Amino acid sequence: MQSQQVAIIKALEQHIGISLLSLLIAMVIAIPLAILLKDHRRIAEACLQVAGIIQTIPSLAVLGLLIPIVGIGTVPAVIALVLYAIMPIFQNTYAGLTDIAPNLEEAATAFGLTKWKKLERLELPMAMPMILSGIRISLVMIIGTATLAALIGGGGLGTFILTGIQSNNNDYVIIGAVLSAVLAFFFSWLLKFISKNTKRMRVGLIGIALILIGFGGFKTYQAVWPAPTKIVIAGKMGSEPDILIHMYKDLIKDADPKADVTLKPNFGGTNFLFKALQSNQIDIYPEFTGTVNQQIIKLKGKTSSDPEKTYQTARRELASRYQMRYLKPMKYQNGYALVASPQFAQEHQLTKMSQLSALNDQVEAGFDPDFYQLHDGYPGLKGPYGYNFKTVKTMEPSIRYKAIANGRVNVVDGYTTDPQIPQYHLKMLQDDKHFFPPYQGAPLMKESFAKKNPKVVKALNKLSGKITTEEMQQMNYDVTVKKQSAAHVARRYLLQHHLIKK
Template identity: 85%
Template sequence: MLNSIAETLHTQQGAIIKATEQHISISLLALLIAIVIAIPLAILLKDHRRIAEACLQVAGIVQTIPSLAILGLLIPLVGIGTVPAVIALVLYAIMPIFQNTYAGLTQIAPNLEEAATAFGLTKWKKLQRLELPLAMPMILSGIRISLVMIIGTATLAALIGGGGLGTFILTGIQSNNNTYVIIGAVLSAILAFFFSWLLKFVGSNTKRLRVGMLAIVILLVGFSGYQGYQALRPAPTEIVIAGKMGSEPDILIHMYKDLIQQEDPRAEVTLKPNFGGTTFLFKALQSNQIDVYPEFTGTVNQQIIKSKQKTGTNPQKTYQLAKRELARRYQMRYLKPMQYQNGYALVASPQFAQTHQLTKMSQLANYNNEITAGFDPDFYQLHDGYQGLKQPYGYHFKNVKTMEPAIRYQAIANGRVNVVDGYTTDPQIPQYHLKMLRDDRHFFPPYQGAPLMKESFAKRNPRVVTALNKLAGKITTKEMQQMNYEVTVKKKSAATVARQYLIKNHLLDH
């Protein structure tokens, strides 16, 4: 495990640094906004107990709402990406800062307040010289609590394309890569510990506190100025390409980038890997937050257009339906698909496959009484999974165990099961020398990947369309399976693997 962590830290150094920077940026921005809201509000309400208690109740209610629910409510209002993540973090961070600031200001000894009034101090001078200095330890304690909470919760930003260390955690969970999970979790914990210690160090004496407050003010002014400059200056022409979680979308978007820049060397291409699921990506495309992303024909028909039309197993008909409905309903252009399909598959252990000479799915029915299968819960229950396979293939397996996708390949590798469900391009198939069985009765629907973009973008950027169409009909299932293996198992960078394929297949110049 230590060797794997060290290797990943070396090969993914750039991605880890970028994710860490994103995590710090999101966390500190949310904290600064929460401080600007919570501390002045507590000062204003310190003499209005009922209103202050009502605000505390509201803040407490917000804290009880699951973070995923808040993100879901924010997406229709502000889209996806960093903005909803920061808003959600601010909502969570306000209560500890407001509560501690209010408590610190209202628990000052009455005789000190009376003495300050007797000396003729104005309300502002009393706040400046007496109340804030005495309340500062509690204020800093609230800030520290909020900061630790923010850094931990910020990992969820990866679910909506906000970036951060959560991308490594989510990618690790999806690909059963514990190394990624450990790196993301440990770095998040280190950040929380470091910034908590830093705040404690800054607040340990008056001089450090003043320097720290000055640094915060400078940071606020600098950040605001930078954001203002970014908003006012002419935006450069940029093509933003995003991908879903995992190695395969990461490989594809790097191919897109290389092909576009070869076609148009002046193109500025920005990649957003691990941007989220289908819903988030499609909404980002609709709202012009991204320009292109790879999507699969079966996913378009089932999740986006929700077609009730039966397309059967013909890949061309499936693609044409998706293309036509995307254009009609959403004014989007769906380019020509690649050759490979990333759909469901049944996979047998090498020993079981060799013993029974298995090559296709129909042969499994001959050994129903010998099969112990490990299926994803969804695959087991859905009609387009195991339940639907029973009639055309005659399956009545002796024992079926449901297990999370991340562990089913471990189960077959360890001999606990001899058949599992999977996807045709899963890297674990070559990793464990498993036998993917051919769907000889054509049960599973086609899932071919192709670039998806707005029609208006395609018309403005014909060279992008020309570049991406070079992948049409390219990449076999075996080739994509191997590329996923090289990224996930051998820890090669997606950019390197993508470029090597394009050069090898004469799609890209050296």
């Protein structure tokens, strides 16, 4: 927490902002709707049924349906949270307004109170405990569900949870989960404390209303009239994209100190980032040649094993299909690799993947489910390498390194720049038959942006042909294992290799 305090504060701000804005919008919709429908039972019950159906739809499905309509980021996250928050507020408000004793309603009418005066002096005060209870339920639910905003680049504490799961770092998972729980507990306690008596309720409601209106208004202003930002750089989940986007920022700022650069780390997966680039939500992000060919342009047939041909195909297709410019790639590759335990590698003098075929009856492998099933993984390796391992267990990516470190398996799949390779002193085997496609990283941007910003292109091209696999492994190790900040690691590399001025 000490090393990540800046990121934690930012994530907390994003999480609270998304939650309070969603709650405010849900209250503005649900409470007036319940007031309008309190004398129209059938319509009210129909609305409750619709709200109930919405609640049964998985949140991930709602986000998936919203992305093609409103894009990615905070907006779809807020819409999804509002949809989930409406029902408890509407249900409790409606119940509170309709459960008032008939004799009290009759007395109010006898005293000559108009419909709106009756609402103001009798119905709302009587229903207020129920309304606050609904708001409390909605807010707790919103805070918990808001962690999913990280999946679509909405930020918040879910970023820590997703990063921790992907990097097998329980510290990040605990930070995200515990802080989300603390936020939910605090706001639940606050609302319960306020509802204890009338005086607290009156003062508390005024305070909450001012905070919600102020915070919600500020966030709405930011969404409608965002602060002008010249360059937005985003990255995928994990330490490596985080390091790369900080390098991009430092290179751009070195070339033009007046450049206004905003970073969006842990923004999401390939599809989210590419769509964000297409819709001008971001300007630059680091992408890999193999990923471009297989996931974005979806080339038919096997990707070439020649890094230069792979890059040129990706560059050409991105330019012709999407009018995007793919800059020159770095030296290292972040592709698939087979990794052996130090004991197994030393015992059999392993350095190449082809040597494993002679040890088929001794290899106990642990593979990611995708690697185990896809043609570019284990099934495809059986032909050129003649593999038929003794046992193959499938396990989640974060678990397989623990399995090989604990001696449960002696060979696993991995990526060439994984920090766990040096962390556990594992032996990465050379793909001597060039089976795996090349995965070299390079900045991706729109052609229109590149033409408007030649200084940015020139600055980023300084990374062309730089950074070896060993150097990126070490940088990932420094961030993931040693807990150094990605910004510090990135700047240190650029300074050591004289790519920027001090």
